[in-house]
Amino acid sequence: MSSERRIEVPVLTRVEGEGALYVHIDGTRVADLRLNIFEPPRFFEKFLEGRSWKEIPDMVARICGICPVAYQMSAVHAIEAAFGARITPAIRRLRRLYYCGEWMESHSLHIHLLAAPDFLGYPDAMALAQDQPGIVRRGLRLQGLGNAILSTMGGRSVHPVGARVGGFYRAPDQAEAVALLARLRAAAQDAEDLVRWTAGLKLPDVTRQAPFVSLRHASEYPMNEGAIVSSEGLNISAAEFDAHVMEHQVPHSTALHALINGKPYWVGPLARLNNNLTHLPPHTLRLAEQTGIHWPSANPYHSIVARALEIHFALHESIAILEHYTPPGEPFVEITPRAGAGAWCTEAPRGILWQRYEMDGEGLVKKSRIVPPTSQNQAQMEADLRASVEENLSLHDDDLRARLEAGIRNYDPCISCSTHFLNLMLKRT
Amino acid sequence: MTGRLRIAVHKFASCDGCQIQFLNLEQDLLTLASRAEIAHFAEASSVMQPGPYDVSFVEGSISTSADLQRIQEIRAASRLLITIGACATAGGLQALRNWKNHDEFVRAIYARSEYIDSLARSTPVSEHVKVDAELWGCPIDQQQLKRVLSDVLARIAPRIPGESVCLECKRAGHVCVLVAGDVPCLGPVTRTGCGALCPRYERDCYGCFGPQEDGNTRALGRRFREMGLSDADIVRRLRFINGWAPAFRAGAQVWEK
Numbered sequence: 190m191s192s193e194r195r196i197e198v199p200v201l202t203r204v205e206g207e208g209a210l211y212v213h214i215d216g217t218r219v220a221d222l223r224l225n226i227f228e229p230p231r232f233f234e235k236f237l238e239g240r241s242w243k244e245i246p247d248m249v250a251r252i253c254g255i256c257p258v259a260y261q262m263s264a265v266h267a268i269e270a271a272f273g274a275r276i277t278p279a280i281r282r283l284r285r286l287y288y289c290g291e292w293m294e295s296h297s298l299h300i301h302l303l304a305a306p307d308f309l310g311y312p313d314a315m316a317l318a319q320d321q322p323g324i325v326r327r328g329l330r331l332q333g334l335g336n337a338i339l340s341t342m343g344g345r346s347v348h349p350v351g352a353r354v355g356g357f358y359r360a361p362d363q364a365e366a367v368a369l370l371a372r373l374r375a376a377a378q379d380a381e382d383l384v385r386w387t388a389g390l391k392l393p394d395v396t397r398q399a400p401f402v403s404l405r406h407a408s409e410y411p412m413n414e415g416a417i418v419s420s421e422g423l424n425i426s427a428a429e430f431d432a433h434v435m436e437h438q439v440p441h442s443t444a445l446h447a448l449i450n451g452k453p454y455w456v457g458p459l460a461r462l463n464n465n466l467t468h469l470p471p472h473t474l475r476l477a478e479q480t481g482i483h484w485p486s487a488n489p490y491h492s493i494v495a496r497a498l499e500i501h502f503a504l505h506e507s508i509a510i511l512e513h514y515t516p517p518g519e520p521f522v523e524i525t526p527r528a529g530a531g532a533w534c535t536e537a538p539r540g541i542l543w544q545r546y547e548m549d550g551e552g553l554v555k556k557s558r559i560v561p562p563t564s565q566n567q568a569q570m571e572a573d574l575r576a577s578v579e580e581n582l583s584l585h586d587d588d589l590r591a592r593l594e595a596g597i598r599n600y601d602p603c604i605s606c607s608t609h610f611l612n613l614m615l616k617r618t
Numbered sequence: 619m620t621g622r623l624r625i626a627v628h629k630f631a632s633c634d635g636c637q638i639q640f641l642n643l644e645q646d647l648l649t650l651a652s653r654a655e656i657a658h659f660a661e662a663s664s665v666m667q668p669g670p671y672d673v674s675f676v677e678g679s680i681s682t683s684a685d686l687q688r689i690q691e692i693r694a695a696s697r698l699l700i701t702i703g704a705c706a707t708a709g710g711l712q713a714l715r716n717w718k719n720h721d722e723f724v725r726a727i728y729a730r731s732e733y734i735d736s737l738a739r740s741t742p743v744s745e746h747v748k749v750d751a752e753l754w755g756c757p758i759d760q761q762q763l764k765r766v767l768s769d770v771l772a773r774i775a776p777r778i779p780g781e782s783v784c785l786e787c788k789r790a791g792h793v794c795v796l797v798a799g800d801v802p803c804l805g806p807v808t809r810t811g812c813g814a815l816c817p818r819y820e821r822d823c824y825g826c827f828g829p830q831e832d833g834n835t836r837a838l839g840r841r842f843r844e845m846g847l848s849d850a851d852i853v854r855r856l857r858f859i860n861g862w863a864p865a866f867r868a869g870a871q872v873w874e875k
Contacts, residue, residue, distance in 0.1 A: 202664040205634045229631040229681045230736050232723045236714035240854065247824055251711045251859065254635020254757060294642075302641055302662060313663030315651035322648075329644040336642060344815035346642060347635040347757040348826070351819050358821040438728050594664075 192216045196578075196590055201597060203303040203313070205255050206604025210574070210593060211441075217582055219575045223441040224567060224597070228604045234557045242268050242354050242526060242552040249544070250348045252559070253603055255298065258291035258339065259537030260559075261352045262413055263544040267427075268354045270531030271548045274524055279517035280356040281413070283342070286510045287352070288412045288535070289503035290338025293331060294346060295538035296458070296496040296503075299601050300387065301328030304493050307595040308390045324386065327379050331500060334376050338507060341365050356521030363516060370511040373504055380501040381476065387497040388480035392490040393592075397576060399453055399569050401460035401485070404536050410468045410502060411461065413535050418464060419454065420485070427534040430543050436564065446568045447560065453568035456540025457600060458495040459486065473502045489573060489599040496601075526552030537562050539601045563602045570600050623771060626658035626671040628692055630678025630685050631712055631740060635757040636703035637661050637677055643760060653771060669695025673770050675753075679705040679712060681740040693747040700766065700776065704756035706743045708828055709862035711756075713740040716862055742862070751776040756826040756859045759811045779810050780831035783823060787814035795822055802842045802855055807833030807865070828860040835869025849873040 196212040207228045213221040233252055240248060249264045250257035262284060269276065276284075301324070302314045311317040318325035336346035341361050343349020351357045361369070402423070404415030418424045425433060436447045448454070462469075462477075463485030469477065477484060477498050482491055532545035540562030547556040577596050581589055627637060641647060641662060650656070657667040674696035680689055693699055701707045709716070715723060720738040728734050743749055753766055753776075762778065769776040784805045787794070795817050796803040804825040805817065816823040829835070839852045847855070856870040 200660055200666065202660045202666065203662065205661060207629060207660075229685070230724070230728075230734060231631060231681075231712040231740075232715055233712075235723045235726060236712075236718065241851075244824075244854065244858070247859075248711060251633050251635075251756065254633040254638045257633075257635070298638075298641060306664070312665040315648060315656065315663070318648050318651075325648070326645065329647075332642070333644045336644075344819050345757075345812070347638050350815050350821065353821075359819045 194586065196586055196593070198590055198594060201594065203306070203598060204602050204604060205253075206602070208602065208604045210597065212574075212578055212593070214578060214582070217579070219578050222571060222575050222578065224571050224574065225441045226567075226604055234559055237554050237557045240554050242272075242524070242548065242554070245546075245554065246352050246354065247348075247350070249559070252561070254347050255295055255603060256291060256537050256539065257348050258287055258352070259535060259542050260544075262288060262535045263533050263542045264546070265352060265354045266413065266533035266535065267531045267544045267546050268548065269524075270533055271529045271546055272354075272524060272527055272531070272552075273529070274355060274522060276356060276522055277517065280521065282510050282514075283357060283360060283517075283520070284413050286338060286507055287342045289507040289510075290335045290342065290346075292503045292538050293335030293500050294339060295335070296500050297328050297332035297335060299538075300383070300493055300496055301325055301332070303601070304595075304598050305390075307591070307598060308392065308493075327383065331376060331379055331383065334372060334504070337369060337372060341369050353521055355524045356519075358520065360516050360520035361514075363514075366511050366514045366516075370508065373508050373511065376504060377508075380504045384476050384480065384494070384497040384501055387494045388482065390493065392488070392493070394488065395490065395577070395580065396487045397455075397489055397569075397573050398487065399455045399572065400449065401463045402449065402454045402456050402541065402565070403461040403464045404534060404541060405464055406468070408468070410465050410506070411536050417534055417541060419449065420460075420464060423449065427532045427543060430532060430534065430560070431545070431558070434560065434565075436560065447565040448568060453572050454565065455569045456562050456565050457492065458499050458538070458540075459489065459492045460540065461536060462495040462498060469498075469502060470505060473498060473505065476501060489596065492599045492601070526550065539563060539603055540565060561603070563600075563604060566600050566602065570597060570602065623654045623672040624657040624667070624670070625654045626669070626674045626692075626696070627656075627661070628658070628674060628676050629660065630676065630689070630706065630743075631681040632678035632703065632705045632710065634661065634677070636706075636755075639757050639760055639763060643764070646764065650767060671696045673698045673700060675700050675702050676706045676743055677702050679710045679740040680743060680746055681712065681737050682735045683737065684735060685737075686746065689743060689746050698750045698770065699743070699747065700751045700753060700770075701743050701749055702753045702758050702763070704754065704826065704828060704859050705740075707752045707754050707863075708860040709740045709742050711859050713862035714857065715740055717857070740862070751778060753778060754809050754828040754860075755811050759813065761813075762811050781810050782806060782830040782833060783808045783810045783812065783814055783827065786810045787817050790814050790818070792817040795820065796841075800845060802845060802847055802851075804838070804855065807835050807838050807869070824858060825856070825866065826859045828863050829865035833865060835865050836872055839869055839873055849875065
């Protein structure tokens, strides 16, 4: 009798974008494991060439319907760096508020609609809601609150129209800020309860070794600014990113795999939290300690708790920004295009998102590069899945398949995002 | 007719934003799940039932050889097929490749182009199969989506307005950014549905809902020329998120050298 087993997940569900998983087990050994990404390539970097700086924030938003703000933020900062533009502290605070909205929306959506059904034995959140409506409705309320921040800043939550290079087209007026503040304050208990609820889920106890990579800022929990650091001592600026990160193509994926100094690494909420515990505000840190998890954690299943803690953080950060808000005189600084290059990295909900632009003197893009978080996580995801297969050989195929799918969802892969990149191959020749 | 409607949501080349608009219906998503059977929606559920479906919503443009086959299968399995968003309805932002050298794109991004299944053009669903209704927008608007869902639940033909967003903008009382702000707003030629967001945010409409039914893109291009835009500026203005839509395609062509 052959000891060979083949596990296939032809279409990954409850992830953003299109992927599949193929595993070939030979005895107790993983002979082959491939996270197939067959999301069609859309060639963003190529058709950004020749476009005006004014158009870029609206274009790159379309890379991802779940995290358009992240694409807008890395782009506007990178182009401002290329043009030598400096934003005001008031604009900086508004950008942070805007990003808080996206973290809350994206994390709440992931926790409740994509991940939680795995841990409670349901095929989807709609079925979960029939038995536990309070849990799902609380999640949808927090998601709605994130969306409310985005809609206040940019008119709508998917592809908001408010952001521009230099700031925002329009800043919220006092009445909008007051209304939003009241809604946020009313949700404080929801955010706290959510953390405790995720910490109470029955989560597998596993450990994965890979460097945690995130931004780190001198005094804040990172969003728009900071050095790129790793738990193994890397500390570089965005301009140095491409000297350390190598991307390469694998036959089974339209997303390129990224390695830092030749090794897989891990980005996202868990990596970010692990690297920035000392920058959590005291009440979020206290809540983190009360979960009973020993931080920093190398268990990818703790990502759902990290997401809940970041929702708690983002909610209170938004409240703090709005409590001291007065509409700025000008919501944007004037932009004067000049020839040059700029690179920037911000913290998308799923991890660091790096972009680089070369602009001409007219303000048109000569060249662009975009490295999204999911392509950075792909090598680590495959390493994690290999370990999961080896730890769970005794499971029947269906259970093993479910376990691996849950393992993929821990990373919240945003597959639509991950299929348009740069050409690092050119750099190697 | 009895029984709950069987609804499916399918994805092609896209950002997933229009599917997110379903997931962002928040409490209304649970209402929808109670009134219809969501038979196939990979982003929302691990249960994926085969067809036939009463209504298939299709997100994304047709851009690979595998897509050509799959859209035929979806059409055959669906009583009604409704496209959602700029990609499915007009080819999307990724249709900008249609004016470029696709092979050069593939080679520039991927070291081994033979692994990549990608067609030279990104095209709307309607270029391949019969489409029963088109919900425009990048992303689709949730109010329009809810009206269409109500129509299909009531088993009547979906009604989607085709007039200019200018009318909505005037009714809302926004200051006209084209007239008062001298910025190249695409509102006069763009379809209604977003709620006239861009003028409300003190900026120019960039046409994300696609062409309105009776717009004159040529005349608007002339107006932009008078405002000081170069020919190339006007081409870029129209050749954007819905650039492959016939009215915008023709409007841009006029100014191309």
